[in-house]
Amino acid sequence: MAQQSNSCQYIFSDVQKPDLPLIHGSDVSTVFDGKVLVTAVNRVSFGIEEGKITAIIGESGSGKSTLLKLIYGLLEPSTGEVRYRGWLVPTRKDKLIPGHDAMKLVSQGFDDLNLYAKVWDNVASQLSNTNLELKAKRTQEVLEQLRIDHLAQKRVADLSGGEKQRVSISRALINDPEVLLMDEPFNQVDAAFRDELQQDIQNIVARTGLTVILVSHDPAEVLAMSDYLLVMKAGEIADYGKPKELYSKPNTPYTARLLAKSNILSANKAKVLGIDTGSLISILQEDINIESDDNGSFWIKDIKFRGFYNELIVGNDDLTLHTVQFPKTEIKKNTRIKILVSSYHSFK
Ligand SMILES: Nc1ncnc2c1ncn2[C@@H]1O[C@H](COP(=O)(O)OP(=O)(O)OP(=O)(O)O)[C@@H](O)[C@H]1O
Known part of the structure; x- marks a missing residue:
């Protein structure tokens, strides 16, 4: 890695500011x-x-x-x-x-690639011809790094999306x-x-x-x-x-x-679950546990099959919560339940 080689003053009147992050x-x-x-x-x-x-x-x-x-x-x-x-x-x-x-930017799509040229040429073309031996060595190195050296002689057009992305990244990285x-x-x-x-x-x-x-x-x-x-x-x-x-x-x-599809509850709604913090809270889906209970005040409103887990939509007339379940025994819609919250987060 050519550390700090490209950090420089581009603007005549500029003064370098110390103690900043990169x-x-x-x-x-x-x-x-x-x-x-x-x-x-x-x-x-x-x-x-x-x-x-x-x-x-x-x-x-x-x-x-x-x-x-x-x-x-x-x-x-x-x-x-x-x-x-x-x-x-x-x-x-x-x-x-x-x-x-x-810096180098790899943008969406593969606009920077020549689809009809070989992988090797797409990547090697980023280097000058001043030292051909070094150029070949560095190209080989970067293709190996991205694990596409076996594709070197293939046309980019014949590659999968993932392979093309690896070519784009190789091109971006070849100049360190x-x-x-x-x-x-x-x-x-x-x-x-x-x-x-x-x-x-x-x-x-x-x-x-x-x-x-x-x-x-x-x-x-x-x-x-x-x-x-x-x-x-x-x-x-x-x-x-x-x-x-x-x-x-x-x-x-x-x-x-955005990160966790968490349940967000106002202070009043949180009280329905026995949580009294006086503030807005979030509950991770995996922190909501349910148990069948014929006398429960909540029920299963819907079940969404998500592959290796089910997303359960549970609650009562006033409250809807999303939770995950890795089912061994299947639970049916409308089953009466009780809800146990193992952890929650309060917003200040
Ligand atoms: N060249 C432009 N001219 C006018 N408005 C633009 C231009 N580029 C982006 N915008 C607007 O600026 C806002 C932010 O756009 P930006 O592309 O940065 O969002 P983003 O978070 O990357 O979105 P996405 O995930 O959909 O790509 C949007 O309202 C977009 O329509």
Whole structure:
């Protein structure tokens, strides 16, 4: 990894700011000025840690891709600034070819690939011809890293979505960027192959110290592979933290729903379950346990088959809760039950 080789001053008047995280955004906004003004990112401040995987997650239209473009320098912030190693990230007005030299972006789709060229040529073409031996060695190395060296002589057009994605990532990594940016990188990868690709990216990060920022809307994906989550809602940062912490102790109901499809209950509704905290609470689906009880005041409202588990919709006329069940004995709709909550989280 070519550490710090590309961190430099692009803007004449700029002064490096000390003691910032690798990437730092301060009061950053993007307002798109079309028929109507759209504030895609609204005065956000954030820090991205070096050598870690940070996932930007949020519902559709929350500003994830726009934030990624701001970090890379594809967009000029409408307010605020983004810094890399303390230096301002150059944008289109500062740099002929947009995009920070220390970073590489793997975008959605495979626009950057030449479908009719071989895998090897797609990847090798990113290096200059000054040292052909080194070029061949490095290409082989990166193809092995992404475990597609056996596909080197195949045309990209003949590959699966997952294999194409590995070619895109190889192209991005061959020049040793310090930061890899990925927009929905697993969208076109079959579920069966996602885990492997995620693990390979985690291994590369652990081995090389690469910093990865990825945009995703899939909680399972980001919980499994990220070191940090940056949660976006309507252009703002709704939450930031480690996946396990945000999963069990989200700072907002939005994060609770997004990451865990948690049940959100007002203080009054919580009382129906015997929980009296005086505040809004969230309950993870797996923390709601049920027992058949002919005298129970709740019942099974619906059962949704989800493959290896069932999602049960339970409650009474005033309350609806979602819970998971790994059924050994099947429970029927309308069965009277009692509900036991093993844990909950109160919002301040
Ligand atoms: N070039 C543009 N011109 C005008 N509006 C835009 C432009 N790009 C994005 N937007 C708007 O900005 C908002 C945020 O878009 P963005 O693509 O960043 O969201 P996102 O969270 O990545 O969404 P998705 O998950 O659907 O890709 C949306 O309302 C979108 O319509």
